[in-house]
Amino acid sequence: MTGAVPRLRRGVKCTYDQVRSAHVVLFPEGVLVLNETAASVVSLCDGVRSVGDIAAALSAEYDGVEPDDVAALVARLAERRVVDVDG
Amino acid sequence: MAEAPFGLLAELTHRCPLQCGYCSNPVELVRREAELPTEDWLRVFDEARALGVLQIHLSGGEPLLRNDLPALVTHASSLGCYVNLVTSGVGLSRDRLQDLASRGVDHVQLSLQDATRAGNDRIAGIKAFDRKVEAAGFIRDLGLPLTVNTVLHRQNLDNVAGIIAAAEEMGADRLELANTQYYGWALRNRAALLPTSTQLAAAAPVVTAAQERLRGRMEIVYVIADYHEAHPKPCMYGWGARQLTVAPNGDVLPCPAATVISTLEIENVRDSSLHDIWHSSPSFGAFRGFEWMKDPCRSCSRKEVDFGGCRCQAFQLTGDAAATDPVCSLSPDRSTVDLILSAPAATTITMRKMS
Numbered sequence: 001m002t003g004a005v006p007r008l009r010r011g012v013k014c015t016y017d018q019v020r021s022a023h024v025v026l027f028p029e030g031v032l033v034l035n036e037t038a039a040s041v042v043s044l045c046d047g048v049r050s051v052g053d054i055a056a057a058l059s060a061e062y063d064g065v066e067p068d069d070v071a072a073l074v075a076r077l078a079e080r081r082v083v084d085v086d087g
Numbered sequence: 088m089a090e091a092p093f094g095l096l097a098e099l100t101h102r103c104p105l106q107c108g109y110c111s112n113p114v115e116l117v118r119r120e121a122e123l124p125t126e127d128w129l130r131v132f133d134e135a136r137a138l139g140v141l142q143i144h145l146s147g148g149e150p151l152l153r154n155d156l157p158a159l160v161t162h163a164s165s166l167g168c169y170v171n172l173v174t175s176g177v178g179l180s181r182d183r184l185q186d187l188a189s190r191g192v193d194h195v196q197l198s199l200q201d202a203t204r205a206g207n208d209r210i211a212g213i214k215a216f217d218r219k220v221e222a223a224g225f226i227r228d229l230g231l232p233l234t235v236n237t238v239l240h241r242q243n244l245d246n247v248a249g250i251i252a253a254a255e256e257m258g259a260d261r262l263e264l265a266n267t268q269y270y271g272w273a274l275r276n277r278a279a280l281l282p283t284s285t286q287l288a289a290a291a292p293v294v295t296a297a298q299e300r301l302r303g304r305m306e307i308v309y310v311i312a313d314y315h316e317a318h319p320k321p322c323m324y325g326w327g328a329r330q331l332t333v334a335p336n337g338d339v340l341p342c343p344a345a346t347v348i349s350t351l352e353i354e355n356v357r358d359s360s361l362h363d364i365w366h367s368s369p370s371f372g373a374f375r376g377f378e379w380m381k382d383p384c385r386s387c388s389r390k391e392v393d394f395g396g397c398r399c400q401a402f403q404l405t406g407d408a409a410a411t412d413p414v415c416s417l418s419p420d421r422s423t424v425d426l427i428l429s430a431p432a433a434t435t436i437t438m439r440k441m442s
Contacts, residue, residue, distance in 0.1 A: 011232030012259070014246050015167050019091060019139040026169035028194045028232055031093045031141050049341065081306060 002055065002067045006074045006083040007047030014042055025082050032080065037062065041073055047084050089366055089375060091139025094330035097128065099159070101335050101441070104177045106212030107200060108436035109238045109280055110150070110272040113346050116441050117335040119416040127356060129162050131333055134361040136166040140322040140331075144196075146173035148335070151183070157190055164191020171196060171234075176222030177215050184225045195226050196234045197257070198285035201242075202249025207284060210242060212438045223257035234261040239290070240280035240313075241432065246289045251297045255305060264294060265310035270344035270399060278433035287312055315422050318389065319396025319412035326398060331365060339364045341371050344399040348408045374398050379409055383417040 008014070013026045023039035025032040034042060040061065044054045051074055055067040077083045101116040132143060143163040150156055151174055163170045172187065184192075196327065200210040200406050209215040217294070217308055226233045235254040237243070247264065254262040266287075269277050298307045313320050323330060332340040337356040345351060351373060354364045365371055373379065377390060384395040384399040395401075396412020404413045405420045413420035 009232075010230065013169060013193060015141075017141060017167075019137070024141060026141055026193070028171065028234055031169075069314075 002052035002071055004071070004074065005047060005050050005086045006045040006054075006077070007086070008042070008045055009081060009084050012082055014039075027080075027082055029081065032082065038073060041070060042077070042082070045074070045077070047086075064069050089327060089371070090255070092329055092331050092365060093140065094134075094142040094144065095135040095140045096131075096144045096146055096330060096332040097131070097159075098146050098148065098332060098334050098343070099150045099153045099156070100434035102152045103148040103175065103439070104213055105149070105198075105200075105215060105383065106440060107210060107238070108212075108272055108276040108438055109210075109240055109267045110439045111270040111344060112270055112272045113344075114275055114442075116148075116439075118441060122153075122335045123333075123337045123356070125158060127337060128155070128159055131356050131361065132159070132163050132166060132168070133339075135331075136168060138365055139364050141169065142169045144171045144173055149175050149177065151178040152363060158187060160187050160190040160192055160227075162191075171191050174198070174222075175211075175215060176219040177213075179218075179222040179225065181225045181228075184222070184229060184231075188229050188231055192231065194232045194234065196263075197223060197226065197259075199235050199237045199250065199253060199257075201237075202246040202253050206243060206246060209385065223259070227258040228293075231258045232239050233258060234263060235259040236263045238265055239269055239282070240267045241282045241286065242245060242436075243281070244282045244286045244290050247441070248293050248297075251293075251301075251307065255301070259305055259307045261308065263308045263310065265308075266312035268310075268313075268344075270403075272437070272439045274403065276433075276436045278430060279429070279436045281314065281428065281432065282312060284315060287315055289367050313397075313412075313414045314428055316414060317416040319393050321393045321412045322397035322399075322412075323394075325376075325394045327365070327371040331361070331371075333411075339368075339370075342397075342399060343376075344397075345370070347399050348402045350402070350408060361383070374409065381409060381411070383415075383419075387417065388437050423425075 017024045023034040051071050055070040058065040080083050092136045165356040170192050171194045176197050201207040208214050237250050267273050267280050294309050327341045332343045338353050351370050354368050384390050398408045401410040401412050402408035411418040
């Protein structure tokens, strides 16, 4: 799973909501309000980086990043049709 | 204080080139001269964003009939909102769509009435099928995500496989197959629209198989026929919880059908701000949370799943908007629904039109 390459789906927009003071993902089905870590993961779902690459990039910023946690989050985002996953 | 809403359903107009008898708009449609002017809609969008709205659904009627649609799209998008255009496709030329897309439309929902030209145009009351297929092509060519919406009923439920195939052909990312909800025109035509249990039972495995086959390519959302179910639908995921509707005349509704509840005092954007209406009005407070519930809902473990069902349906079928939705098998009024289901079907549909 850490080799999988996630990319935001067509029609998905990421933005910062000043009303809720939170990063949000907007897509046809609804809205996801993201915490800081999830927002960082989403911002790295560029269709180039693998889950492993994303975990490595996050490790530079945060302590205790586990590739499995990133993989689980990406799986949830795929389930909500926010990202597509190749590989 | 209530949590902020995520979505605004902006019913820009009740005018529509289609005459579908399953429409959930009220039978008393808002006339053109009573529609909000452009500057009021712009202010409504400002107020909605300040309140927390992140998705604006431009709907109707047919929103393309508003000449100010381009300006409304530009404004909604400039506020950072996700802009969803809900259309019949009639009047959507390639140039018009290109302009709207460049102004910030993020997603298009296109209605489809049936699998074939003949069926579609009979239900819509006008020749619309070819224009829908053409519109889908423009949407796909521009790379916009497309949801096809089909309302299901006695007249088209047998064609569900064909409807799914038509949506695939149109290049849809999503297909919403929604059994008719009986409000407005649909309530008037209920006897001709209610499907049989046999029809529903035949459609279910077709939909399930297609969901499996198309996984990852086209998502199929199936909205149940609630009269035939044992539990009600989770209407609006709670009253005044996630979304609000502004009708063409500026009425602010907790649910798109809420005008049917004649005991509800409806506020208007010409008189109050969306902030005050969302947070402080009697209409939005009426059924928010769980305090208003009576038994069997009050003590029911499902109340956080279905929120007591639909307030509008409770009012329409029992005369009490705070009653348990009578489609629920635990409702003391379930026999009302069973009686409706056992009544003979009608064959003629009254087509939607302005009075």
